Amino acid sequence: MSRHLKIAAAQLGPLNLADTRTTATKRLVKMLRDAHSMGAKFVVFPELAFSTFFPRYWYEDQAETDRKFYEATIPSAETQPLFDEAKKLGIGFYIGYGELTQEEGRTRRFNTSILVGPDGTLVGKYRKIHLPGHAEHKPKAKFQHLEKKYFEVGNLGFRVWNFMDAITGMMICNDRRWPEAFRVLALQGAEIVALGFNTPSENLDYPEPPALRVHHHLITAQAMAYQNAIWLVEAAKCGFEDGNRMFGHSLIVSPTGEIAAKSLSEEDEVICVNADLDLATDLKRTVFNFAAHRRPEHYKLIVERVGAEVTPADEP
Ligand code: CDT
Numbered sequence: 369m370s371r372h373l374k375i376a377a378a379q380l381g382p383l384n385l386a387d388t389r390t391t392a393t394k395r396l397v398k399m400l401r402d403a404h405s406m407g408a409k410f411v412v413f414p415e416l417a418f419s420t421f422f423p424r425y426w427y428e429d430q431a432e433t434d435r436k437f438y439e440a441t442i443p444s445a446e447t448q449p450l451f452d453e454a455k456k457l458g459i460g461f462y463i464g465y466g467e468l469t470q471e472e473g474r475t476r477r478f479n480t481s482i483l484v485g486p487d488g489t490l491v492g493k494y495r496k497i498h499l500p501g502h503a504e505h506k507p508k509a510k511f512q513h514l515e516k517k518y519f520e521v522g523n524l525g526f527r528v529w530n531f532m533d534a535i536t537g538m539m540i541c542n543d544r545r546w547p548e549a550f551r552v553l554a555l556q557g558a559e560i561v562a563l564g565f566n567t568p569s570e571n572l573d574y575p576e577p578p579a580l581r582v583h584h585h586l587i588t589a590q591a592m593a594y595q596n597a598i599w600l601v602e603a604a605k606c607g608f609e610d611g612n613r614m615f616g617h618s619l620i621v622s623p624t625g626e627i628a629a630k631s632l633s634e635e636d637e638v639i640c641v642n643a644d645l646d647l648a649t650d651l652k653r654t655v656f657n658f659a660a661h662r663r664p665e666h667y668k669l670i671v672e673r674v675g676a677e678v679t680p681a682d683e684p
Pocket residue numbers: 415500501513540541542543545565566567568572
């Protein structure tokens with residue numbers, strides 16, 4: 369008999385600047401109950417799920433951003449109801465938040481996600497490694513993407529946990545565009561990768577058609593799931609946040625690279641799949657048998673070089 373886990377992606381519609389953590393938590397709890405009614409045992413919530421996507425705004429006052437957008441403790445009094453409800457329903461979950469912490473004698477800020485077990489225990493923590501955007505103010509731009517200002521690069525690496533009887537890894541948003549990140553998780557035996565995202569429908573840097581941005585989201589998800597023989601669960605925060613649109617298209621992709629479920633709206637919406645965790649077995653035994661076929665001696669540049677350098681061969 370193959371192993372199954374009912375997994376849900378709980379997509380959050382817009383959170384405006386005026387919305388509080390309490391408002392967000394109420395909506396998350398409602399979706400948790402919806403997921404439970406679908407039979408879900410593991411629910412994936414978005415990146416930075418307790419506030420609007422604040423890196424789009426330039427703030428001078430760090431104390432103000434710390435208060436409004438970061439969690440100094442998780443759960444806090446305002447976010448506790450989500451943790452209580454999940455424990456009551458016996459649901460494990462992934463959620464993203466802005467982490468404010470004191471480490472190495474200083475205040476540090478990370479774009480973080482956690483895995484919480486169905487018994488309420490904190491199983492794992494990941495801090496976002498690929499931070500997109502910029503650190504400087506772009507006053508002429510329609511909106512900012514200041515993740516490089518508001519967060520440090522994650523210092524916990526790409527790891528997996530034995531979570532609900534499945535080897536599970538975490539990523540956050542922009543990580544999904546980097547094949548290296550998926551391969552590092554797959555090399556640790558990942559069966560499920562959970563990821564939350566906030567992706568603006570408009571490109572800050574050039575006029576990219578919104579449909580193309582969705583296309584890139586879909587093809588990368590399908591390719592990464594297939595090439596690493598994993599279940600990939602991606603939950604969006606989306607819709608118009610104070611007029612700034614982010615796309616939805618939350619999805620659950622099977623190890624065969626097929627989209628098993630996809631959201632239809634840009635609002636609060638839960639999608640759910642009864643994931644066959646053994647679906648990857650044949651792929652891992654044949655075409656993606658890493659031990660048999662990978663040739664790391666020819667991949668050294670991947671870790672030795674960061675940016676591309678043109679190095680043509682002298683001879684044919
Ligand atoms: N949140 C996040 O990482 N968003 C990025 C936007 C990239 S455009 C600067 C993403 O990759 O979806």
